[in-house]
Amino acid sequence: MIGLNGGFRHMVSKRPDLELCVLEEAEIIEANPTAFKAPWIKEVRVGAYQQCDEAAQVARAWHADAPFDVVLPGMEYAVRPAYGLAREWGLGEPGDGATRACTDKLLLRQVARAAGVAQPRYAEAASVDDAKAFFEGRPIVLKPSNRRASVGVIRVDTIDEIKSAWREMTTAGEGFRTVGRELAWRYQCEEYIDGPEISVESVVFRGEVLFENITAKRTVGGRYFTEIGHVTPAPVDDRQRRLILDKVHRLLTAMDVVSGVFHSEWRISDGVPHLVECAARPPGDLIPELIRRSQGVDLYEAFVDVLAGQRPALRTNLRSVTAVQFFRPPAGKFVELRGEEALRNSPYVFDYEVNLQSGQQVPDFSNSWQRAGYFALECPDGAVLASEIEVLNRGLEFIVE
CATH class of the missing domain: 3.30.1490.20 (ATP-grasp fold, A domain)
Known part of the structure; x- marks a missing residue:
């Protein structure tokens, strides 16, 4: 893995047949050394990969000593270096066209335009x-x-x-x-295209789409586009689902996708899905965990399998509706969060995190790194989910100066 992603921890920990080696930038290790000493990581080596080729040289020497079966990116800026090495070594990867399009939003627009995919x-x-x-x-x-x-x-x-x-x-x-x-x-x-937003998570193996999920999302609004909530599966009817997935398939085909997990984002304007962007990796924001709980499909595990050249048996079993909501405290200096016991006591909340310390200035939510924490729920249906989110939001109060 180039660029550590802690979201893989659960999957790696439960798979004794896997050993995870991580290649990371020295500055990032120095900023958070504890994360790189986790027991689920076999070894860490240092190499520069953010718009730099040093990591490739380190990886080649490492691969010569102990050949890898899979090379994958943990973070967005590692996508091109990771898949470039996989291609060089004859390992599974999304394909050069898909890798380039998914890491350059302008090129993606050109590819989508040629394919007739609606976009701004x-x-x-x-x-x-x-x-x-x-x-x-x-x-x-x-x-x-x-x-x-x-x-x-x-x-x-x-x-x-x-x-x-x-x-x-x-x-x-x-x-x-x-x-x-x-x-x-x-x-x-x-x-600017107005309308509700969704994302689609696709697992592809040698050109065949094995699994698709539609996630509804909300963004902060105003000047910025930071995501503040996700619900999966999205409440869309069969006609909408067919329309959305048809556009997704058209995009994947245009990018000459081979194998991988893809996270495409769309706005629905006048009933038509318009492409926002697409990533050649699993999404963040706990979406893989939401899908694992709601449908029994582990995106991280599927990602490793398809890159290893193994066709995963993905059997969708819709058993719940899941969501993550990010906190929106008012501007000011954070004092405390009141009502936190509601999160601890809720039968539906399976995870929550408050990313503010007393005395800290509340961030402006201009990007995803500026968020103040979240809570994540699993409920039997959409009605229970909506009701529980409303109850929790009423009971939580951020005190700021």
């Missing part, structure tokens, strides 16, 4: 003037073409907002999650 008007942008030239009086979105977690993605409603939004986009950071050396980012403008 778009253009590459290298300056404020480019963004102003793109603006036609309706809301647009400024976004990096090769970043992650909604970092630097900003809605603009008037031409006068473009200069400050451009500055904010181009100076956005990720703290310890990216390295200190200079990294190259590209940018694009897109027409």
Whole structure:
């Protein structure tokens, strides 16, 4: 695994036939050394992979000593390095076309346009003037073409907002999650598309789609697009499901997908799914755990299996509805969370986390790294889920100064 992802812990821990080796950036290890000493990790080596080839050299020497069966990315910035090595060694991977399209949002737009997949008007942008030239009086979105977690993605409603939004986009950071050396980012403008949002999680083995799930999601709204809630499976009827999955299949075919797990995001506008973006890896935000609990399919396990050249037996067994909701405390200095006992005592909450310390300034939710925590539930049906979320939200109170 290039770039550690703790979401794989449960799957690796229960599979005695697997040994996980991790290749990670030195700066990221130094920022969180405890995470890399976990018992489910066999060995950790250091190598630079964020827009750098050093990790590939380290991995080649490692592979020569003890050949790997699977190379996978734990994080978005490791996608190209990981699959490049897999391709070099003749191991399972999504295919060069899919890897490139899923790590370059501008290229993805070009591929989707050629395939006839609905999407917003778009253009590459290298300056404020480019963004102003793109603006036609309706809301647009400024976004990096090769970043992650909604970092630097900003809605603009008037031409006068473009200069400050451009500055904010181009100076956005990720703290310890990216390295200190200079990294190259590209940018694009897109027409803003309104409507409900969904994601689709697809497991593909040698070109065949073995499993698909539709997740409903909510974002923070306003200027930003940070995700604040997911429900799976999404409450869509059969007609909507067929329409959505038809567009997903068209996209996967256009990208020449081979094997892997894909997480595509869509907005439904006037009943038509419009592509937002697509990743060639499992999603974050606890979505794999939501799917595992609601349908009995482990995306992480399926991911490893298809990359290992093994066809997984994925039998969907819809047994519950699951959700994760991220906290939205008001702006200010965090004092305490009242009503936390409701989370501990709920028969439906299986996980929760508060990411604020007393005295800490509440983040602005401009990207996924800025969230304040979450709670995750498993309920017998959608009605119980909606009721329990309402009860919990009423009982929770963030005290801020």
